[in-house]
Amino acid sequence: xxxxxxxLRGLIAGDRQADRVVPPSxxxxxxxxxxxxxxxxxxxxxxxxxxxxxxxADRWGDELARSATLRIVAPLDQRQAQTDxxxxxxxxxxxxxxxxxxxDADQQALLEPWFGPDxxxxxxxxxxxxxxxxxxxxxxAAGLRLRLAAEVPGAVLDDHSRWRKPLIDAAGRxxxxxxxxxLLIAAxxxxxxxxxxQAALAANAQVIAVLRLVGxxxxxIAQAFIRRFTLRALSGAAVGTGVGLxxxxxxxxxxxxPGFLTELGYQGVHWIFPLLIPVLAGAVAFAAxxxxxxxxxxxxx
Numbered sequence: 001x002x003x004x005x006x007x008l009r010g011l012i013a014g015d016r017q018a019d020r021v022v023p024p025s026x027x028x029x030x031x032x033x034x035x036x037x038x039x040x041x042x043x044x045x046x047x048x049x050x051x052x053x054x055x056x057a058d059r060w061g062d063e064l065a066r067s068a069t070l071r072i073v074a075p076l077d078q079r080q081a082q083t084d085x086x087x088x089x090x091x092x093x094x095x096x097x098x099x100x101x102x103x104d105a106d107q108q109a110l111l112e113p114w115f116g117p118d119x120x121x122x123x124x125x126x127x128x129x130x131x132x133x134x135x136x137x138x139x140x141a142a143g144l145r146l147r148l149a150a151e152v153p154g155a156v157l158d159d160h161s162r163w164r165k166p167l168i169d170a171a172g173r174x175x176x177x178x179x180x181x182x183l184l185i186a187a188x189x190x191x192x193x194x195x196x197x198q199a200a201l202a203a204n205a206q207v208i209a210v211l212r213l214v215g216x217x218x219x220x221i222a223q224a225f226i227r228r229f230t231l232r233a234l235s236g237a238a239v240g241t242g243v244g245l246x247x248x249x250x251x252x253x254x255x256x257x258p259g260f261l262t263e264l265g266y267q268g269v270h271w272i273f274p275l276l277i278p279v280l281a282g283a284v285a286f287a288a289x290x291x292x293x294x295x296x297x298x299x300x301x
Contacts (some may be wrong), residue, residue, distance in 0.1 A: 026199075035188075040241045043186075051270050073155075078154070089152065098133045101129070
């Protein structure tokens with residue numbers, strides 16, 4: 001434990017003599033900073049996509065699970081009577097919080113995106129729709145269908161189960177895609193930093209040989225590379241995360257229009273997640289640089 005604390009203290013504080021081994025600027029430094037910043041910027045949006053997909057799946061699941069649609073398919077002269085009968089049944093059905101027959105204006109608004117504003121409902125066999133909202137207990141859809149079949153032969157109950165599952169599955173796949181993208185970004189950061197560390201070690205092979213001659217251990221040399229590349233990744237990721245969050249804040253507000261894009265972003269405690277990106281980038285750089293440094297130093301021995 002004491003040895004680990006000393007190692008961590010030395011890694012944070014650094015060593016001026018050991019830091020001379022690592023080039024302070026140049027191609028490897030610029031590559032590390034740019035890769036960390038670019039990947040952190042992308043990670044901000046990948047996390048936003050994943051969290052938005054999760055919220056969307058939950059919202060769709062809750063809304064569709066608590067709603068159903070009753071279609072009254074009957075001749076025009078019987079449609080109103082069957083609609084009234086169906087509403088009476090729904091009023092006495094356990095688990096139904098409310099039921100409302102859509103007016104002609106409501107149905108006109110539903111069909112307008114497909115058929116335009118001049119659709120004449122009275123000239124088309126459009127069924128009357130009844131919107132059913134369930135309470136927390138839920139209703140017995142199978143029992144309700146049996147009652148409707150006996151008393152309202154033109155009623156067709158749609159509990160949205162065939163629509164709900166594909167929508168939730170699609171949102172779940174989007175959420176998984178966001179997390180996979182985040183993992184791929186972390187892997188790309190690790191690969192780029194590994195290449196940069198190997199290039200820096202190879203370029204300083206002669207300096208490393210001299211340090212070994214004067215008694216420097218491989219752990220001493222590796223610590224200098226780990227510290228420098230970890231700090232570079234941490235600072236680059238902090239810049240990329242900051243730019244990404246600014247871009248998220250500046251996105252146009254589309255809260256009045258329902259859809260997936262209105263959910264894209266961070267809400268509540270979810271704002272903590274992007275703040276962890278620089279820390280994770282530093283951890284990835286720490287592990288990747290340590291592995292690359294020790295492997296390369298063994299090869300240079």
